[in-house]
Amino acid sequence: MSAIDAAMAREFGVIADLIRLHAQEAPSRTALADAQRTLDYGALDALMDRVAASLQRDGLRAGDAIAICAASSTHYAALFLGALRAGIVVAPLAPGSTPASLARMIEDAQARILFLDAAAAEVIGAPAKDAIPRIALDASAAGQDFEAWLAPAGARPQAAEPQPAWPFNIIYSSGTTGEPKGIVQGHGMRWAHVQRGAKYGYGPDTVTLLSTPLYSNTTLVVFFPTLAYGGCVLLMPKFDAAGYLALAERHRVTHTMLVPVQYQRLMAHPAFDKHDLSSFRFKFSTSAPFGAALKADVLKRWPGGLVEFYGMTEGGGTCILEAHLHPHKLHTVGLPAEGSDIRLIDESGREVARGEAGEVVGHSAGMMVGYHRQPEKTREAEWFDPAGKRFIRTGDVGRFDEEGFLTLFDRKKDMIISGGFNIYPSDLEAVLRGHAAVAEAAVVGVPSEQWGETPVAFVVRRAGDPTSGEALLQWANAQLGKTQRLARLHLIDELPRSAIGKVLKRELRERDAR
Template sequence: MAMAATHILRGATAHADSPAIYVGDDTLTFQQVNDRANLIAHHLLAAGVQKGAHVALLVNNGLNSVPMDFAAIKTGVVRVPLNARLSLDEHAAMVEGSRASVVVADASLIERATELAGRIDGLQILGLGAQAEGIADLLEPADGPIGEPDVELSPDDPTLLLYTSGTTGKLKAVIHTQGSYGAICTNILANLLDPRHDSVMLHAASLIHASGTFVLPYWVRGGASAILPGFEPASFAAAIARYRVTEINLVPTMFAMLLSTGVLADADLSSLRKVIYGASPMPAPVLERSIEAFGPILAQYYGQTEAPLVIAALDEQAHADRSLWGACGMPSTDVELTLLDDDGREVPRGEIGEITLRAPFQMAGYFDADELNAATFTPDGWIKTRDLARFDERGYLHLVDRTSDMIITGGYNVYPREVEDALASHPGVAECAVVGAPDEKWVEAVTAFVVVAPGAQVSESELIEHVRGLIAAHKAPKTVHLVEAIPKSAVGKILRRALREPLWEASK
């Protein structure tokens, strides 16, 4: 099993003078990226950050994103990426929950890092191109040549601790190792992409999410990564021509925004070879318009943080068959996958069961969560995904539902319990429930139902702003319905499905 660190060194050696990273007007070659990664690694080790240390990363998309990730992999430290969109409270919970002892921040986020240091005793702050008093900069030039870090690594060494919410909204962190992260690279190359020396992938989504997993496959094959600070339709469309982009990776919300703004009408898309999408269900009208705009070059992947990136894929040829729109696709060549009933027995083809899998790219487990690991792994190491699906007669996998009530809005996972807890903290809220409603822009919109406390007076806008003050803005409800009662089961459990289904039925 090739480790992530092995892939990095092989790519740097094989493609040294080729362009590897484009950011704005700046270009870094493979050798320059590797040299910068080694410089960061040198400073990490000099600062006492040794193999196995948990290092939280507050790093936005930029010229140093990839070198920072590579440096962490080379030194054997465990990356804990923090989404810059989250609140201070959420960041603090992640740093403490992951037992991170260090935070590395770029110039745009160094202030948040110092806020965290003020709340968490003993937290070490390091800058990444950030000039701040009393904070060492990992990009400070070295006194002499810097070689590869002298750190012994093995496939079982943890390299990434990536947060994903639990079914109850409680934070949980997935552990990936040098081996599993290397296998993610191999999985993408075997099942989704075949980059060449002249290939360029455009990244607009945060590199801490799925977008970042594409960097290493391109690196190994000599392809480049063009990195944008974020997604804005006009600049995204212009970047395709500017960098002669051959592949793009989008979530359905991004397609909807590109189509609705009309930026594709005059865009030069002639360099594109493949358009990839995933992360959330693609509405059929959006898919149809996207194929019209880009041509018959769309492919879909289905995966999870626990098993990234490609559990199943629906290729360009399959998209020609409209009956397959909405399918996950064919299981990947490097995954063992079965559908099980509640008793752990394989279901017949056509019937619904829980997707259960085993693959070299699966997580090592959840960090510091013995009970959750026991519930997730079978005794022989298979992962129970909590996703329900069925196989059709041709062997295509179709996702049916989630065993949890997760909402995917704009490509981000939102769990109702977290939003409900924020709503319930308002004194005017007696009861509440949160579900996902269909939305043309966001695919699913966070929608709340609230029973107002006796004698209280609250407005929709007041409740939305209250939630925004407690958790990330993208998790706040887009709509709040004030109702007389919340439907419940005989044992008092909130029936979210009873709230959700009428919203979806009304949209048909």
């Protein structure tokens, strides 16, 4: 058994150590690439050492934190990995957040150094007198140059020995709206993601194309397994369908992670079927609802398996739909993953009977330690069964079918209670998408004096379609039950989305209130 196989077989291991082993076994194999540079495993391992040594030189110790706010790049990736080698906690931040949110996240993480690029610096603004040091990853004037900050070539850090419960990273939720919550994920949780990767064909010949950002857990659940198994990660800082297809064909990509709206744009691209995508083994998706019709189109026209992960950044259990193996279950998010205990509970916290709808809660080895410095928020996110077993609440409402597949309805907070009736926006959105004029639709609940809440729709029409909003409203209400009928329908050019494709329903509610 090789040293790499032996490390993979352990109950717990360290991702940074695996990269060291790959560097020793195949130093010239490509590990990371972006439009500016390529790093093989030997160079990546050496750069990780320099990063770790530099952080230690600057006084950081295991358990301290750094923040990174920048577009994806090889420098970003090597910095993240090098920090982990020193036991440093990484807080990757979304550059699209507001200046106030970014300031709160940096403070909450207790970051000792901020790594950023020019675009992020423009959002964050000039540093205050007592601000933490800034290091520019893109050779801009955003801070001290990254290359100049690094310890000399050949520098080696003091050894750190991360334990499963050590914090690995802090992922911030609601960074674009609302109060950010720092989700602390441990080294043990990330190791569980790596070990799950064995099922999906990762290996030294893997080429993974990632166009979602490195601050998102969506990206990281594929990024780390690719490198842990010795593959190559291609980083695309900004997604566009034509560029993605060209890269996928040129580099004979085998794996990718995309959010549903990216699949939608790729499948709709007029040149999609002209590209040779036969190298693909697995395509993954998570983070947002993935329509059954879109899954079916991907299965029909794009080679390789299609796998949807359902879970939360907070962890607590995962459902997996291997769509290529279960084409009759595309309306579901699949079966609970091995080692995941998924249950449904009612408003009182009692488990519901099989076949009944309830809030999804989950337990697994991959669970967050908690929300950073917010113990009360952590308690709100937890549910304990009668035996004292800890689960994480998802806030989603779902139902298991007779074969154990989970169908989701909506976020609990998005469910509309109108005149005492529960209305699931996804049901109404599905009806709207059934009209030939509708490309995308989102439904939100807004206050109503008569009903408490009432549903309002936002629709993006297909290009060139002249159908009026009033005609669509009348058509939809003719299809819907009396308690489901829409109060209003707004035509908009595009739905507001986060960087990983989630529809920002708060923005839609605010738009309706104007």
